[in-house]
Amino acid sequence: MLPKRSLMGPGPSDVYPEVLNAMARPTIGHMDPAFIGFMDELNELLRYAFQTNNTVTLPISAPGSAGMECCLVNLLEPGDKVVIASNGVFGGRMLEIARRCGAKPVAIEFEWGTPVDPDKVEDVLKANPDAVALAFVHSETSTGVRSDAEALCKLAHDYDCLAIVDAVTSLGGIELCVDDWGIDAIYSGTQKCLSAPPGLSPVSFNDAAMAKVASRKTPPQSWFLDMNLLTGYWGPGAKRAYHHTAPINSLYALDEALRILKREGLDNGWARHADNYQKLHSGLAAMGLEFYVESEYRLPQLNAVKVPEGVDEAGVRGFLLNQYNLEIGAGLGPLAGKIWRIGLMGASCSEKHVALCLEGLKDALENN
Amino acid sequence: MLPKRSLMGPGPSDVYPEVLNAMARPTIGHMDPAFIGFMDELNELLRYAFQTNNTVTLPISAPGSAGMECCLVNLLEPGDKVVIASNGVFGGRMLEIARRCGAKPVAIEFEWGTPVDPDKVEDVLKANPDAVALAFVHSETSTGVRSDAEALCKLAHDYDCLAIVDAVTSLGGIELCVDDWGIDAIYSGTQKCLSAPPGLSPVSFNDAAMAKVASRKTPPQSWFLDMNLLTGYWGPGAKRAYHHTAPINSLYALDEALRILKREGLDNGWARHADNYQKLHSGLAAMGLEFYVESEYRLPQLNAVKVPEGVDEAGVRGFLLNQYNLEIGAGLGPLAGKIWRIGLMGASCSEKHVALCLEGLKDALENN
Numbered sequence: 187m188l189p190k191r192s193l194m195g196p197g198p199s200d201v202y203p204e205v206l207n208a209m210a211r212p213t214i215g216h217m218d219p220a221f222i223g224f225m226d227e228l229n230e231l232l233r234y235a236f237q238t239n240n241t242v243t244l245p246i247s248a249p250g251s252a253g254m255e256c257c258l259v260n261l262l263e264p265g266d267k268v269v270i271a272s273n274g275v276f277g278g279r280m281l282e283i284a285r286r287c288g289a290k291p292v293a294i295e296f297e298w299g300t301p302v303d304p305d306k307v308e309d310v311l312k313a314n315p316d317a318v319a320l321a322f323v324h325s326e327t328s329t330g331v332r333s334d335a336e337a338l339c340k341l342a343h344d345y346d347c348l349a350i351v352d353a354v355t356s357l358g359g360i361e362l363c364v365d366d367w368g369i370d371a372i373y374s375g376t377q378k379c380l381s382a383p384p385g386l387s388p389v390s391f392n393d394a395a396m397a398k399v400a401s402r403k404t405p406p407q408s409w410f411l412d413m414n415l416l417t418g419y420w421g422p423g424a425k426r427a428y429h430h431t432a433p434i435n436s437l438y439a440l441d442e443a444l445r446i447l448k449r450e451g452l453d454n455g456w457a458r459h460a461d462n463y464q465k466l467h468s469g470l471a472a473m474g475l476e477f478y479v480e481s482e483y484r485l486p487q488l489n490a491v492k493v494p495e496g497v498d499e500a501g502v503r504g505f506l507l508n509q510y511n512l513e514i515g516a517g518l519g520p521l522a523g524k525i526w527r528i529g530l531m532g533a534s535c536s537e538k539h540v541a542l543c544l545e546g547l548k549d550a551l552e553n554n
Numbered sequence: 555m556l557p558k559r560s561l562m563g564p565g566p567s568d569v570y571p572e573v574l575n576a577m578a579r580p581t582i583g584h585m586d587p588a589f590i591g592f593m594d595e596l597n598e599l600l601r602y603a604f605q606t607n608n609t610v611t612l613p614i615s616a617p618g619s620a621g622m623e624c625c626l627v628n629l630l631e632p633g634d635k636v637v638i639a640s641n642g643v644f645g646g647r648m649l650e651i652a653r654r655c656g657a658k659p660v661a662i663e664f665e666w667g668t669p670v671d672p673d674k675v676e677d678v679l680k681a682n683p684d685a686v687a688l689a690f691v692h693s694e695t696s697t698g699v700r701s702d703a704e705a706l707c708k709l710a711h712d713y714d715c716l717a718i719v720d721a722v723t724s725l726g727g728i729e730l731c732v733d734d735w736g737i738d739a740i741y742s743g744t745q746k747c748l749s750a751p752p753g754l755s756p757v758s759f760n761d762a763a764m765a766k767v768a769s770r771k772t773p774p775q776s777w778f779l780d781m782n783l784l785t786g787y788w789g790p791g792a793k794r795a796y797h798h799t800a801p802i803n804s805l806y807a808l809d810e811a812l813r814i815l816k817r818e819g820l821d822n823g824w825a826r827h828a829d830n831y832q833k834l835h836s837g838l839a840a841m842g843l844e845f846y847v848e849s850e851y852r853l854p855q856l857n858a859v860k861v862p863e864g865v866d867e868a869g870v871r872g873f874l875l876n877q878y879n880l881e882i883g884a885g886l887g888p889l890a891g892k893i894w895r896i897g898l899m900g901a902s903c904s905e906k907h908v909a910l911c912l913e914g915l916k917d918a919l920e921n922n
Binding site: 187188189190191193195197198200201206207209210211212213214215216217218219220221224247248249250251252255279282283286287375377383384385405406407408409410428429430431432433434435436439507513516518 | 555556557558559561563565566568569574575577578579580581582583584585586587588589592615616617618619620623647650651654655743745751752753773774775776777778796797798799800801802803804807875881884886
């Protein structure tokens with residue numbers, strides 16, 4: 187049996203017991219009329235979480251990276267120019283997938299730990315009037331940086347581009363308003379601020395995105411992620427044609443997590459993330475620890491904390507895991523060894539978690 | 555709460571209670587050292603199930619159709635000629651995915667309900683000496699037909715082709731020997747004879763398949779399914795580089811299902827499927843019902859039964875669902891309305907299930 191951890195890394199977060207119990211409900215058939223009703227309710231809960239009325243709002247049957255691939259393979263055709271703003275691992279991943287779509291990505295790179303700068307994006311959009319889409323990461327999980335999704339979506343539309351947004355770490359943790367901000371296509375994950383187990387990627391496409399899908403000259407390169415086939419099963423409409431076998435029990439878990447989200451209310455959930463971030467920040471500051479990201483751009487749900495000079499970065503993480511059953515995350519790429527990533531996501535965003543983390547880190551720093 | 559069904563359709567099958575309980579274990583991090591050890595054990599269990607020593611044996615983080623796409627996108631490059639033998643829905647799906655890979659599929663179509671004929675395949679391989687692969691479905695889930703995978707793999711190698719095999723419905727239900735039969739790449743699913751919930755696709759690539767991956771001129775079109783990146787995380791080797799977030803709890807379930815499979819022993823499991831098929835067959839024959847597939851090619855775990863003249867096919871299924879909480883499957887494509895598909899897979903392959911199905915069908919036919 188694996189140890190029980192407190193998950194305060196970059197995700198997965200702790201899963202609510204009710205969600206784990208939901209996952210263990212008896213499996214039902216993916217074409218069962220009772221399950222079809224369940225799917226409709228689940229999609230309605232997703233619309234609430236995304237703050238959207240988009241008809242096409244459904245969970246992809248694979249983790250967040252597949253949601254990213256779903257958005258890009260459906261919305262980019264070979265030869266399409268797409269502007270991709272990258273300020274961390276996941277912007278880089280978008281670039282790589284866009285290349286594999288045969289698209290022509292125009293990369294705008296920002297220093298890791300800084301947000302996407304709308305002015306620079308506008309310069310590039312202006313210089314590339316044939317671009318069909320702008321893609322960026324709202325909450326960069328590799329650095330804990332929030333970019334201004336609303337401003338970037340507005341820019342995209344000013345230059346006749348679709349706005350494709352990575353909200354894997356955003357959903358449920360900070361303000362995110364798909365319709366009000368004019369996001370055309372968005373994907374997220376279940377294992378961050380929703381606190382369901384990893385494995386699914388909620389996505390939403392608006393009418394403009396679906397019009398692009400409908401106007402494609404060639405089918406998307408992925409059959410598994412083809413939005414026309416996915417909507418044939420998930421709806422809208424009564425057709426419900428078999429595509430692939432839906433991951434039933436993982437969908438039970440997502441459904442339960444979304445019910446918890448809705449019971450709390452998005453505003454309250456966002457406030458809880460902000461509050462616990464303040465508590466964590468005060469505690470870390472009192473210990474002399476510094477944050478890597480400027481306060482204005484920090485994600486409350488994912489905190490990049492500088493490893494103090496002379497401290498064994500991996501040693502501290504190992505100590506926390508072994509002595510406290512507490513997971514915090516390492517830095518990635520250029521930030522490996524330089525930062526820890528401390529998550530306060532969903533069920534892992536509580537006063538108890540903050541206290542455990544502060545206690546463990548204090549102990550670790552005194553004993554490593 | 556959704557109703558509890560007995561699942562005797564084409565999958566998902568009933569999930570063992572121990573497997574459902576395993577799925578509800580506390581989520582752990584995908585980079586946790588304890589989880590890495592779990593992954594190694596899981597892959598070893600998969601090797602047993604597949605009867606292979608292939609180093610590259612791992613579960614894809616998405617359902618069986620993604621396993622199909624994984625095999626094809628990694629093993630086919632644009633312009634590659636691939637011979638695809640199709641005798642049902644899933645052979646047709648292979649064709650569609652191969653086309654989206656930019657490969658040149660050569661289709662050999664067989665009548666639904668009949669197996670792939672090795673002689674015809676040999677004719678096509680002979681006529682296409684530049685083909686790089688032969689792909690076929692071992693157990694066609696749409697019709698309940700078993701093809702001779704061993705003979706087809708031998709043919710593939712005689713003509714210098716890789717053998718790519720769909721074993722979604724085979725694994726655990728009938729004899730399947732990846733190494734002895736010379737299967738180069740194989741994919742399966744969790745929700746058939748393994749009786750775990752749907753959502754993952756075990757795959758295995760041998761050295762010849764991995765050599766083809768290594769010799770590619772272009773990266774696979776799917777980043778999510780790129781075998782080089784997947785093996786970076788799953789091993790072999792100690793690197794364990796983050797690729798995507800593994801679906802932890804679904805992997806717990808698969809692990810538990812494989813432990814149950816190993817405790818029973820493959821031979822015993824195959825015999826159990828054969829025995830219960832005999833019981834189902836006797837009972838249906840006594841009711842005057844006929845099988846669609848010739849006995850030599852029938853899958854014990856999935857039985858295509860002819861809908862008698864004048865009987866309301868969908869009415870019977872609805873009756874069973876509502877009166878018996880029993881799911882059986884409908885026909886697909888040209889067989890819609892003409893057959894029922896009755897599954898005896900994994901946990902749904904028991905005397906109790908056979909008795910329930912016979913009782914329910916008798917009642918349904920007398921009352922519809």
